[in-house]
Amino acid sequence: MGRNRSxxxxxxxxxxxxxxxxxxxxxxxxxxxxxxxxxxxSGFSTKWYLELFQDDNxxxxxxxxxxxxxFSATIATILGTIAGMxxxxxxxxxxxxxxxxxxxxxxxxxxxxxxxSLLLLFVALEQAIGIPAGRGVSTITIAHSTFTxxxxxxxxxxxxxxxxxxxxxxxxxxxxxxxKVFFAITLPIISPAIVAGWLLAFTMSLDDLVVASFTSGPAxxxxxxxxxxxxxxxxxxxxxxxxTLLVLVAALTILxxxxxxxRQEAQRDKAAAAAAAEEERF
Amino acid sequence: xxHVRPEEQAREPGAVxxxxxxxxVRARRxxxxxxxxxxxxxxxxxxxxxxxxxxxxxxxxxLLPFAIVFKISFAEYRLGLPPYTALVEWAEGxxxxxxxxxxxxxxxxxxxxxxxxxLGSLKMATVSTILTLLVGYPMAYAIAKARPSTRNMLLxxxxxxxxxxxxxxxxxxIGILKSNGLLNNFLMWTGIINEPLPLLYNEFSxxxxxxxxxxxxMILPLYANLEKLDRSLLEAAADLGAKPWKAFLTVTxxxxxxxxxxxxxxxxxxxxxxxxxxDLLGGPETLMIGRVLWxxxxxxxxxxxxxxxxxxxxxxxxxxxxxxxxxQARDAKKES
Numbered sequence: 001m002g003r004n005r006s007x008x009x010x011x012x013x014x015x016x017x018x019x020x021x022x023x024x025x026x027x028x029x030x031x032x033x034x035x036x037x038x039x040x041x042s043g044f045s046t047k048w049y050l051e052l053f054q055d056d057n058x059x060x061x062x063x064x065x066x067x068x069x070x071f072s073a074t075i076a077t078i079l080g081t082i083a084g085m086x087x088x089x090x091x092x093x094x095x096x097x098x099x100x101x102x103x104x105x106x107x108x109x110x111x112x113x114x115x116x117s118l119l120l121l122f123v124a125l126e127q128a129i130g131i132p133a134g135r136g137v138s139t140i141t142i143a144h145s146t147f148t149x150x151x152x153x154x155x156x157x158x159x160x161x162x163x164x165x166x167x168x169x170x171x172x173x174x175x176x177x178x179x180k181v182f183f184a185i186t187l188p189i190i191s192p193a194i195v196a197g198w199l200l201a202f203t204m205s206l207d208d209l210v211v212a213s214f215t216s217g218p219a220x221x222x223x224x225x226x227x228x229x230x231x232x233x234x235x236x237x238x239x240x241x242x243x244t245l246l247v248l249v250a251a252l253t254i255l256x257x258x259x260x261x262x263r264q265e266a267q268r269d270k271a272a273a274a275a276a277a278e279e280e281r282f
Numbered sequence: 283x284x285h286v287r288p289e290e291q292a293r294e295p296g297a298v299x300x301x302x303x304x305x306x307v308r309a310r311r312x313x314x315x316x317x318x319x320x321x322x323x324x325x326x327x328x329x330x331x332x333x334x335x336x337x338x339x340x341x342x343x344x345l346l347p348f349a350i351v352f353k354i355s356f357a358e359y360r361l362g363l364p365p366y367t368a369l370v371e372w373a374e375g376x377x378x379x380x381x382x383x384x385x386x387x388x389x390x391x392x393x394x395x396x397x398x399x400x401l402g403s404l405k406m407a408t409v410s411t412i413l414t415l416l417v418g419y420p421m422a423y424a425i426a427k428a429r430p431s432t433r434n435m436l437l438x439x440x441x442x443x444x445x446x447x448x449x450x451x452x453x454x455x456i457g458i459l460k461s462n463g464l465l466n467n468f469l470m471w472t473g474i475i476n477e478p479l480p481l482l483y484n485e486f487s488x489x490x491x492x493x494x495x496x497x498x499x500m501i502l503p504l505y506a507n508l509e510k511l512d513r514s515l516l517e518a519a520a521d522l523g524a525k526p527w528k529a530f531l532t533v534t535x536x537x538x539x540x541x542x543x544x545x546x547x548x549x550x551x552x553x554x555x556x557x558x559x560x561d562l563l564g565g566p567e568t569l570m571i572g573r574v575l576w577x578x579x580x581x582x583x584x585x586x587x588x589x590x591x592x593x594x595x596x597x598x599x600x601x602x603x604x605x606x607x608x609x610q611a612r613d614a615k616k617e618s
Contacts (some may be wrong), residue, residue: 085332108547116588227449235456
């Protein structure tokens with residue numbers, strides 16, 4: 001019975017991971033296909049990558065996407081860190097229930113609703129006060145910051161919940177001001193979570209099609225928008241090449257982040273062990 | 283989240299948690315009431331300010347937009363910019379005229395297209411949530427049972443696809459499923475089939491796409507729940523003679539219900555409003571409400587009807603979203 005069960009679990013795991021990874025692998029393999037018909041293999045070639053780098057449309061869109069992603073991830077990380085801090089450390093305050101509601105709803109809100117509602121806000125604001133004048137990088141950035149900050153806040157909040165509060169309390173007892181405690185103690189400890197939050201916000205922004213389609217202007221087409229309109233017309237080897245590059249960047253980023261976090265943790269453990277040893281001596 | 287420092291409780295709400303002793307020292311250093319009053323104001327302001335930054339942002343860019351959508355859903359389409367009529371107007375410069383057009387909602391109810399899209403979304407989201415659960419549960423269970431060293435590796439493998447572009451993962455399936463795609467070519471090459479199967483542009487491909495894209499959202503909360511499961515309960519069940527399957531059904535499964543609910547909501551709610559997957563993988567008959575909203579907005583340019591569709595979708599999702607928030611808040615409470 002026990003062997004049967006572990007066989008079943010291993011099979012489920014194997015098939016599940018095959019389900020997750022085979023499509024991506026096939027996509028990568030066929031990006032090196034020489035044939036214009038994506039699914040008919042006729043030889044190895046890197047010509048689609050060369051074509052990709054000569055396509056101004058795609059390069060311009062990539063530049064727009066990159067700018068939006070960097071700006072919005074930075075805003076989302078600042079706002080999300082503050083929001084996570086408020087949720088985890090500030091106890092009760094008036095309007096807390098509404099705050100936590102507004103903070104967690106974007107996690108599941110369908111993107112079409114977020115996109116439409118933000119566009120209508122931008123149009124109404126422009127009519128009422130003239131800002132934002134037209135739509136473009138700035139409106140996409142605001143929209144992306146709003147829906148990605150919720151994800152950052154979740155990461156920060158759960159990190160703070162796991163953190164030992166006694167260090168912060170000790171600093172407060174020793175007379176440090178709350179702001180000082182935050183910058184000298186809390187921030188360094190949660191910095192891996194902040195990095196993770198920034199990276200998540202960055203990739204989500206880079207990946208978003210729906211919200212960007214609603215909130216972008218005529219001169220600011222993002223990369224997913226170009227990919228989408230091209231995919232609607234059918235598969236193309238150039239999109240396969242672009243996809244491969246995006247997958248590669250994402251994989252490298254997350255592996256780097258995992259490595260960075262593991263190193264940080266190891267360093268902290270070492271420091272803690274050293275401190276404990278020091279303490280024992282006295 | 284319920285943690286309130288004792289000194290904070292002692293003071294009025296809105297004050298910062300500075301220990302009493304320090305407050306005394308600082309108060310003595312101060313000269314006169316004014317500066318004391320000011321510092322108190324400022325410190326209260328400090329805490330309030332910190333809360334206000336994300337609060338105001340969310341009010342302005344999350345809550346206010348919904349109010350505007352609600353408002354515009356009662357407007358009428360017109361040519362021009364913005365392409366909707368004003369609700370409140372000065373008529374002949376003398377009196378306020380308020381026009382609420384409920385025609386948009388009536389339109390949604392009467393046109394079978396919308397009702398079908400509404401029900402279609404519910405069906406698609408429900409079926410794909412169940413499929414995701416069926417694929418995800420054994421995976422989450424196996425990961426939770428794995429050795430701690432391999433566990434992190436497996437989790438990373440679950441999260442990794444989530445970091446790669448969603449659009450591109452959906453796109454990958456087009457090349458696999460289309461009639462001269464990889465899967466059909468392979469099956470015809472092996473001789474299992476003689477003619478290509480209609481795998482793309484139907485409900486099957488949409489189910490597949492949603493299950494594929496949302497699988498990590500199901501596995502992660504399930505894993506978090508199963509990992510915390512008290513092993514001694516299963517041992518007790520085994521000691522009392524329960525077969526492993528019986529122990530699973532009577533102990534593990536009931537205890538993992540919070541994980542199942544959390545994962546299902548994380549899949550179901552966005553799936554109801556999903557646009558990209560039905561648009562790229564679905565056929566013309568795959569009606570989903572997100573797709574209808576998109577075409578009302580981008581193809582018909584009818585903002586009021588698009589707003590009414592959004593409000594109708596929100597009404598459908600209010601209960602699941604509140605349930606999700608309830609679980610989210612409970613988890614946060616448990617953690618701290």
